[in-house]
Amino acid sequence: MLAAVGQPVPNTEHAVSVSLPSWKATVGYERGEDWVVSKMKTGYPRFFIHLTIQELQTEILNLYGRPGESVMLFPSAATAMRCQRFICDRAEGLEPGSVRVLQLQPVVSQKKSVETTLSSLACVFFPKEHFAVAKQVWQHSGDGISSRRGEFCLKALKDGLLRPVATPSSSSPSYAKPGHDDFYHKGPRRYQRGASRNGVHHDAFSSTTNSTSTHTPLSERALAHEPTTTPPVDVDADAEDRDHAQFVEERFGRNLNVKLATQAKLAIRRRISGCLTDDSDLDQALANSRDESSGRQRGLSEDDVYLYPCGMSSIFNTHRILLAHAEAKGEEPRRSICFGFPYIDTLKILEKWGPGCQFYGFGSSACLDDLQKRLEGGERFLALYTEFPSNPLLNAPDLIRIRQLADKYGFAVVVDETVGSFINIDVLSHADVVVSSLTKVFSGDSNVMGGSAVLNPQSSWYADLKHLMAREYEDNYWAEDAVFLERNSRDFISRIERINVSTEAIASTLKSCPLVKQVYYPKYNPSRPNYDACRTPNGGYGGLLSVTFHHPEQAVAFFDALEVQKGPSLGTNFTLACPYAVLAHYVELDWVASWGVDPDIVRLSVGLEEPDDLTGRIERALKAAENAKTGE
Structure with missing residues (x-):
């Protein structure tokens, strides 16, 4: 049954997609029409x-925010x-100190060994009229917190188990809201006491204020490292240990501790490195001895x-790390x-962070000819980013x-293999x-986010990148997300094989x-030799x-009649469709068309349904x- 407008797809609390079941609904979403957005x-x-x-943001603003x-x-x-x-770089008219960072830490005594997963939280406060600028970071970087x-x-x-970081340099809240001198005591009564140590009030906290007059080198801005298990605030009280342990058990159950999350991440990394070549559960993934010769590439682990x-x-x-590499040199x-x-x-990332981007939208041999001429003429570049194959045109660049x-x-050379998958x-x-x-x-289940970067051990960049990763990488992948992703990915090899077969059948029917x-x-595609x-x-x-x-009307009729879920994302275990250009580029359809992307293009991500069943759905939509x- 197809989900109604605005409902999660699939119907779970942490679904990655959302139902936009008709062409009209997709356009309405892009236009911000109330009948969809509401x-x-x-x-x-x-x-x-x-x-x-959003609820968490509201709570934090109530506790620590300023008006506006x-x-x-x-x-x-x-x-x-x-x-x-x-x-600070992009918003105009900012007052000094109007963009600030507040760090919240879990309240647990350091006197005991904490085996449960903890989470800190870093809050960026800014004038609300600049929300659209801040949202660009959330969207483009993907570094915001997960649901x-x-x-x-x-x-x-x-x-009351997540509180501002205490600092010896501040004895009172420097940005408490007017009339709320006791706002930092909110929470259960057991936490409404200020611990004091060496004459310093332990409820104090500080903020990082912005400076618009100086430039901070990228490598310095990126050097703050925090592991997933952030060191907790020491409140020197056994009661807090018991309360936090109870909280974590109620939230996660007995199984999600630091060890399980670490094991899940290791299993995921082993699957990606190619050391696991068959579907396997967590125990099998962890039991496999490290064998670099069986991985995706010699020396890869x-x-x-x-x-x-x-x-x-x-x-x-x-x-960001490649920019830091150039700066370090x-x-x-x-x-x-x-x-x-x-x-x-x-x-957008390449355009908005760093010195800019040379865009070769067609990705053709003629584009490589032009690039070669630029290089022969003395022009130099930091890196080339490409998808293999591309989304949504499925073109394969000449990687050789x-x-x-x-x-x-x-x-x-940085290659995004999301669409192709390293199995193919x-x-x-x-x-x-x-x-x-x-x-x-x-993942397939469309209920958890995740990403990876793999360094090629045979690359001439490898030693420098490993050194930079040791300095700059921080593991911000949330433990519970890792557990879900590990479980979802256990059968990804067999799923890909089934999806390959079904997609070929559908492509043949459409063609x-x-x-x-x-x-x-x-x-x-004409680029098939590059793919092969x-x-x-x-x-x-x-x-x-x-x-x-x-004809555009045929695209709309086909899409509306297609009996599959409709919304953003791809690679789901269920077939998912969207009018891609409308969904991703509604305000720039002419620009999209100039690069060969039809404004009425329909994208299909094929799932695990039986091939005959899917082909029947496609044929009925074609009839419509x-x-x-x-x-005409």
């Missing part, structure tokens, strides 16, 4: 701030400070896999290259030629870094229909395809398209 119970997490996180402020929430001081810096972390922190905050809160976070942080800032028409936020140019002229393709041997959204087919103008699918050059021995062509029709009245 029904939104959730949305794609980087675009729609989860309702639980809004707040964005991040998992660490470093991620919050990057948001702070972006707002499960938000749920955990909301209950901890309400129970789980130690070369880095987890992030989502796929876009892996791209953002890879870009004392090089002049260099632009990056975006090769091929990408998912929207990749291009890109690798040759990169080796000759000294830029890094081997792009690591041609890249320095491979990034992926684990939210998609690796044979006279109403269809074009089917975008790696098997049928990287295809694994048993690899298929993936689970994503796009289709256009000769055939009956559509066109504007």
Whole structure:
């Protein structure tokens, strides 16, 4: 049964997608029409701030905010400070100190060993009229807190177990709201006492204020490191230990402790590194001995896999670390290259952070010719970012030629393999870094976000990047998310094999229909030789395809009649469709068309339904398209 407008897809509290079941609903969402927006119970997490996180924001503003402020929430001081810096750089008319960071820490005594997972919270306060600027960081970087972390922190905050960091330099709240001198005592009565040590009031806390007159080097701005198990505030009281233990048990049950989360992350990293080649549960994943010779590439191990809160976070942080690499070497800032028409936020990251971007939207051999001329003429670049294959046109760039140019002229190659999946393709041997959204087919269940970056141990950049990762990487992947992702990913290999078969059948059905103008699918695209050059021995062509029709009315009729869930995201275990250009580029459809993306393109992410069942649904939708009245 198809979900109604604004309902989560799937129907779970932490769903990644949201139902926009008709073309009209998608347009209404993009236009902000009340009949759609008022029904939104959730949305794609980087675009729609989860309702639980919104409630947490409200609580924090009530406790620590000033009149006229809004707040964005991040998992660490470093991620919050990057948001702070972006707002200060981009927002106009800011007053000194109007963008500030408050760090909240869990209240637990350090006298006892805490085995349960803890979470700190970094809050960026800013004038609410600049919300749109702050939201860009949330959307593009992907470094905001997840809904499960938000749920955990909301209950901890309400129970008085998440409080501001104490600092010896401040003896009273420096930004308490007028008339609320006791606001930092809110919470259960057992926490309404101020512990004192060495004459310092323990309820004190400080903020980081902005400076718009000086530039902080990127490498310095990124050096704050906080592990998932953040050191707690020492309140020197056994009662707090008991209360926190009870809170964690009620929230998570008895199983989600630090050890389980660590094991889940290790299993995920082993699956990504390729050391596991069969479907396996957690015990099997952990029992496998480390064997680098059986991985995706010689020398690759789980130690070369880095987890992030989502796929876009892996791209953002890879870009950030490459910028830090250039800065550490004392090089002049260099632009990056975006090769091929990408998912929207990749291009935005390269344009908004750092010195800018050279965009080759067609990703063709002619584009590589132009790049080669620029390089031969002395122009230099930091890195080239590309998708393999691209979303939504499913084009495969010539990675062999890109690798040759990169080796000759000294830029890094970063490949997003999300759509292709490393079961189907081997792009690591041609890249320095491979990034992926684990939210998609690796998870499949559409109920948890995740991302990864993999370093190629055979790359000439490897030693420098490992050194930088040791300094700059922080594990902000929330423990509960890791547990869900590990469970979801146990059968991802067999799922991909089934999806490959179904997608080929659907692509063939669409291609044979006279109403269809074009089917975008790696098997049928002109760039197939580039895809096949990287295809694994048993690899298929993936689970994503796009289709256009000769008339816009046919596209609308096909989409509306298609008996599948409809909304953002891809790689789900159920088939998911969307009018891609309308959903991702509604305000710039002419620009999209200039790069060969039809404004009426329909994207299909094929799931695990039986091939005959799916083909029947496609045929019925095509019949509706055939009956559509066109504007001829």
